[in-house]
Amino acid sequence: MEISDEFEATPSAENVFETEVQSVFQETLGLIHIALVSHYQLTEQEATELEKDLFVWFRRFCYRPGASIRENRPYLLVACCQFAREYQKYVVGTGVRSSNERLKSLLDREPADVAHDFSRSLQLYDFRRSDA
Amino acid sequence: MPEVAKILPFRARVGVVSCSREEAAARARTFLNLPEADRSDGCVTDAYSDGDVLTSICSELWELINTSPSAVAEESPRIYKWLSAKEARDFFFDERDYFLGESALLAAGSFRLLGKRDETERWLDRADASFRHTVAPAAHLARVSYIRLTLRYDMRRHEEVLELVPSVALTFQKLGMEIDLAKCRFLEAMSLKELGRIEEAAASFECLSSGEEYRVDPALCGMALVNLGNLRSEQGSFDRALVAYRQASPLLKSAKRFSALADLKLMLGGTLQRMGHLGAAVQAFRESVNDYVALGMDTRATYLRVVLAEALLEEGKPREAEWEILAALPTIDQEKMVPEGFVAISLLRESVRQRKTDPKALIELREYLQTKN
Numbered sequence: 001m002e003i004s005d006e007f008e009a010t011p012s013a014e015n016v017f018e019t020e021v022q023s024v025f026q027e028t029l030g031l032i033h034i035a036l037v038s039h040y041q042l043t044e045q046e047a048t049e050l051e052k053d054l055f056v057w058f059r060r061f062c063y064r065p066g067a068s069i070r071e072n073r074p075y076l077l078v079a080c081c082q083f084a085r086e087y088q089k090y091v092v093g094t095g096v097r098s099s100n101e102r103l104k105s106l107l108d109r110e111p112a113d114v115a116h117d118f119s120r121s122l123q124l125y126d127f128r129r130s131d132a
Numbered sequence: 133m134p135e136v137a138k139i140l141p142f143r144a145r146v147g148v149v150s151c152s153r154e155e156a157a158a159r160a161r162t163f164l165n166l167p168e169a170d171r172s173d174g175c176v177t178d179a180y181s182d183g184d185v186l187t188s189i190c191s192e193l194w195e196l197i198n199t200s201p202s203a204v205a206e207e208s209p210r211i212y213k214w215l216s217a218k219e220a221r222d223f224f225f226d227e228r229d230y231f232l233g234e235s236a237l238l239a240a241g242s243f244r245l246l247g248k249r250d251e252t253e254r255w256l257d258r259a260d261a262s263f264r265h266t267v268a269p270a271a272h273l274a275r276v277s278y279i280r281l282t283l284r285y286d287m288r289r290h291e292e293v294l295e296l297v298p299s300v301a302l303t304f305q306k307l308g309m310e311i312d313l314a315k316c317r318f319l320e321a322m323s324l325k326e327l328g329r330i331e332e333a334a335a336s337f338e339c340l341s342s343g344e345e346y347r348v349d350p351a352l353c354g355m356a357l358v359n360l361g362n363l364r365s366e367q368g369s370f371d372r373a374l375v376a377y378r379q380a381s382p383l384l385k386s387a388k389r390f391s392a393l394a395d396l397k398l399m400l401g402g403t404l405q406r407m408g409h410l411g412a413a414v415q416a417f418r419e420s421v422n423d424y425v426a427l428g429m430d431t432r433a434t435y436l437r438v439v440l441a442e443a444l445l446e447e448g449k450p451r452e453a454e455w456e457i458l459a460a461l462p463t464i465d466q467e468k469m470v471p472e473g474f475v476a477i478s479l480l481r482e483s484v485r486q487r488k489t490d491p492k493a494l495i496e497l498r499e500y501l502q503t504k505n
């Protein structure tokens with residue numbers, strides 16, 4: 001008996017959802033990495049580990065009632081800034097790492113405000129990309 | 133990541149593993165099927181400390197809330213208590229606050245269905261307090277507000293419901309939460325119905341049951357039809373009422389909305405009573421009482437017993453009416469369903485003692501319970 005290929009090719013709602021979560025996360029990952037490494041001054045290895053945690057959180061966050069996955073992207077940036085801020089505050093606070101003026105002023109700012117600035121960069125990036 | 137990260141105020145794990153939704157749902161079901169006495173501390177920690185499993189437990193409980201509110205009212209406060217004893221750093225980012233809010237909202241929703249208003253309010257306050265600290269609280273706070281409005285509906289503060297429901301509905305609309313939006317529209321229609329704005333209410337129920345304007349789940353569609361049938365019955369259009377009830381029944385059965393099915397039997401009984409089919413009406417009321425008792429909805433069952441007693445008196449069965457009144461009185465006292473010194477209850481108690489049920493006192497009690505409960 002032949003089995004139709006079509007059946008296999010039809011993705012379940014669950015798979016569509018998971019793919020969309022991954023896609024939105026991947027699209028934002030570049031910006032997240034810049035935020036973690038260039039702005040919050042985490043090492044590459046630290047940033048990679050935090051990104052894994054962020055993905056786990058974001059996936060579950062998207063299962064909560066409310067906005068669509070794509071509309072949740074700004075919250076991913078808020079979480080990213082919050083994760084990074086708490087991490088660096090702890091590392092600097094325990095004397096494991098020394099701070100500098102740029103990092104200090106960033107850590108003094110609310111993560112939501114920092115994320116908002118990043119979101120604007122994201123919109124600008126999207127705008128330029130669509131323009132191109 | 134250096135070792136120091138492991139004691140940060142957020143969970144920092146090496147090699148994060150997230151389980152699939154199917155696996156999480158299976159683990160959640162296995163956990164919920166275990167009787168509480170058989171759950172070891174380790175088993176509870178395994179289930180509640182895994183965000184994927186806890187998300188699935190909450191989903192399962194939301195599925196269960198309308199069919200078994202008493203089970204949810206037992207389960208959800210346990211989750212809340214367990215989470216409260218933990219620190220935020222044991223969870224990812226805002227997840228402690230989110231799950232605290234979710235378990236409190238489940239408790240509020242279930243206690244509301246069980247008619248326990250003080251506990252509902254307390255749990256709503258807890259849900260509100262926790263959700264406020266999550267990353268995107270708007271959707272969750274709107275869900276809290278919705279249950280607050282249903283509580284106002286239960287307390288017959290219908291004008292307030294009509295004033296406040298548009299704001300909550302707007303939040304759901306903006307966030308694309310169509311099913312919650314439809315629930316708001318249903319609540320609005322119910323309040324219109326209670327205020328006697330029959331045509332507006334009927335139009336809303338018709339709109340909901342047609343599913344043309346909103347995405348409506350089958351259960352809500354069934355409930356809209358039950359209430360549409362009730363309105364038609366009150367207007368004297370008994371045939372149209374029975375058609376609506378007939379359409380509602382399979383929808384509610386397939387959705388396992390047992391409390392709504394009990395409501396359907398109550399309303400069907402009322403229609404049959406108006407049509408003069410007293411025997412069939414009594415049968416429908418009896419089934420409704422049994423359903424509410426099985427669901428643990430004691431105050432609702434008690435109100436129904438009073439309705440049933442009235443129908444039994446009308447049918448010329450005073451002994452059976454007395455039994456129903458005697459079965460209702462303990463809950464009326466225990467749940468303080470009437471104020472102290474309520475004359476009708478004393479007259480009724482005395483008349484039943486003398487085996488001469490006072491029909492006026494019974495009607496007065498039923499009308500009071502209908503308006504206050």
